[in-house]
Amino acid sequence: NAGVTQTPKFRVLKTGQSMTLLCAQDMNHEYMYWYRQDPGMGLRLIHYSVGEGTTAKGEVPDGYNVSRLKKQNFLLGLESAAPSQTSVYFCASSPLFSGTPSSYNEQFFGPGTRLTVL
């Protein structure tokens, strides 16, 4: 299994340009997440999805949109990039909590996309 994959690995944009980051997972996980990582600030949740066709806002959603048309894919879009969106973006997935005592929804991360907005 490839786990969680992200494309592209690196991207440079000019202010105002748009782009889409793709996340794919082959673990049949229900939950998927997009985080951004900035120096000294840890991981901040942008948007998340609890299943195919659903999305919800996280901690820092402004300037981003997402879609989950297929269970295995979670797309993050920047409609008009700004320098403040320069960051490393991580996608993650986790399984649905089954309700059994031994069930925990461990989270697995992709390798990241380094985005620079000039």
Place this chain on the structure above:
Amino acid sequence: GENVEQHPSTLSVQEGDSAVIKCTYSDSASNYFPWYKQELGKGPQLIIDIRSNVGEKKDQRIAVTLNKTAKHFSLHITETQPEDSAVYFCAAHRRGTYKYIFGTGTRLKVLA
């Protein structure tokens, strides 16, 4: 709001020494506490986790302890090696929900 405090932000140890990283969480309903290791240019990788019904868990040179009363949990790495150098993140999670609350990370340097 919910948060996780992680200390120290940087830690340097001599090879062979032990390293301890501590986290404190605010949501008393949290019941799952993973630790991630992030190497340069890579995504966070789960290295060990602990559930609220357990006080300690070990896996070779790494161990995690949990004090539910004090809402503290810690990562212990013994006999450190240069390949342990990385950024380590703790997180707190309430089982059955989507949300993970992450600490701000500890940069561990193991000096040869």
